[in-house]
Amino acid sequence: PSLGVVLVAAGNGERLGAGVPKAFVELDGRSLLEHGIRTILALEHPGQLVVVVPRARAAEALAVSHGLGAGQTRWRVSVVSGGRERHESVRFGLGALHDSVDTVLVHDAARPLAPAELFERVIAEVHRTGDSVIPALPVSDTLKQVDDAGVVHETVDRSSLVAVQTPQGFPRETLVAAHETAQLQEDEPGAQAPPTDDGEVVQRAGGTVRTVSGEMRAHKLTAPHDLLLLEALLAAEAA
Ligand code: C5P
Numbered sequence: 001p002s003l004g005v006v007l008v009a010a011g012n013g014e015r016l017g018a019g020v021p022k023a024f025v026e027l028d029g030r031s032l033l034e035h036g037i038r039t040i041l042a043l044e045h046p047g048q049l050v051v052v053v054p055r056a057r058a059a060e061a062l063a064v065s066h067g068l069g070a071g072q073t074r075w076r077v078s079v080v081s082g083g084r085e086r087h088e089s090v091r092f093g094l095g096a097l098h099d100s101v102d103t104v105l106v107h108d109a110a111r112p113l114a115p116a117e118l119f120e121r122v123i124a125e126v127h128r129t130g131d132s133v134i135p136a137l138p139v140s141d142t143l144k145q146v147d148d149a150g151v152v153h154e155t156v157d158r159s160s161l162v163a164v165q166t167p168q169g170f171p172r173e174t175l176v177a178a179h180e181t182a183q184l185q186e187d188e189p190g191a192q193a194p195p196t197d198d199g200e201v202v203q204r205a206g207g208t209v210r211t212v213s214g215e216m217r218a219h220k221l222t223a224p225h226d227l228l229l230l231e232a233l234l235a236a237e238a239a
Contacts (some may be wrong), residue, residue: 002047002048002098002100002101002102002103003043003045003046003047003048003101003103003104003105003123004047004048004049004050004097004098004101004103004104004105004172005040005043005047005048005049005050005104005105005106005107005119005167006050006052006090006093006094006097006104006105006106006107007033007036007037007040007049007050007051007052007093007107007109008052008082008086008089008090008093008106008107008108008109009021009022009023009024009032009033009036009051009052009053009057009061009082009109009110010023010052010053010054010081010082010083010089011023011082011086011089011110012054013025013110015222015223016221016222016223016224017224021053021054021057022109022110022221023036023053023109023110024057024060025221025227027112027221027227027230027231027234028231028234031064032109032110032112032221033051033053033061033064033109034064034068035112035113036107036109036111036112036114037049037051037064037065037068037070037077038068039114039115039116039119040075040107040119041065041068041069041070041073041075042116043116043119043120044116044120045123046073046074046075047075047076047101048075048076048077048078048097048098048101049065049070049075049076049077049078050077050078050079050080050093050094050096050097051065051077051078051079051080052079052080052081052082052089052090052092052093053079053080053081053082054081054082055081055082058079058080058081061079062077062079065077065079076098078096080092080093080095080096085194086194086196087179087182087194087195087198087201090106090179090198090201091179091183093106094175094176094179097172101172102171102172103123103126103127103169103170103171103172104169104170104171104172104175105119105122105123105166105167105168105169105170106166106167106168106170106175106198107119107166107167107168108166108220110220110221110222111165111166111218111219111220111221112221112230113217113218113219113230113233113234113237114165114166114167114215114217114218115215115217115218117215118135118165118167118214118215118217118218119167121135121212121213122134122135122167122168122169122212123169125169125210125212126169126170126171129210130171131171131174131207131208131209131210132168132169132170132171132174132175132198132199132202132207132208132209132210133168133169133170133209133210133211133212134164134165134166134168134169134197134198134199134209134210134211134212135164135165135166135167135168135211135212135213135214135215135218136162136163136164136165136211136212136213136214137162137163137164137165137213137214137215137216138158138161138162138163139158139161139162139163141158142155142158143155143156143158143161144156162211162214163214164197164199164211164214165214165215165218165220166197166218168197168198168199170198170202174202174207175198175201175202177205178198178201178202178204178205178207179201181204181205182195182201182204182205185204192204216233217233217237219233
């Protein structure tokens with residue numbers, strides 16, 4: 001069996017306001033993209049890595065993977081340009097996979113410290129079940145449903161809720177078919193809001209999506225304070 005990893009790094013990161021695309025923000029002297037590529041190139045299962053970046057950053061992304069010694073590993077690295085929305089970037093990434101790939105992971109570059117164990121856990125569960133697999137953590141805050149004016153309607157029972165992360169893993173055919181279905185539905189009247197993760201794409205297409213335990217270290221950089229948290233996690237790892 002052969003692994004493909006689609007690393008999506010083509011968002012503009014507006015909510016972060018760093019002035020560069022989010023994946024190119026630095027954490028401990030290295031871009032988020034570099035942190036992610038480094039972890040992936042060290043995985044036990046070598047395969048194909050497809051890095052999806054803003055068009056103007058393609059050469060830089062290739063140079064980063066080269067600098068990390070991709071040429072000396074059994075990984076093949078491809079770089080493609082992203083789309084307007086995350087799901088479009090994933091679709092472009094899937095389009096660059098070699099025929100031999102049968103299991104696909106999709107990972108956000110914005111989760112630079114997601115550890116190798118998490119990648120391996122997701123891959124193992126995809127292989128064991130043949131289903132789609134996403135990492136999830138329990139939610140700790142109390143959750144409320146509010147209206148547009150911010151008035152509370154009800155408290156949501158959090159015991160059955162989880163917060164999900166990446167890498168998310170899929171049998172290749174399941175994910176490719178689900179993205180094709182989503183693309184057809186996009187143009188229909190009354191279409192749903194764009195999916196924000198691939199688990200949702202598969203689920204909308206009727207597939208079974210399972211969860212495995214997520215990792216604090218897979219935290220996503222969204223707002224400036226997330227950078228502080230990631231720096232602290234990195235410092236704790238080094239200690
Ligand atoms: O913006 P958000 O945090 O949801 O983005 C999650 C991941 O998806 C990031 O790694 C970002 O670079 C990627 N993305 C993308 N193409 C887009 C939007 C987001 O590759 N058009």
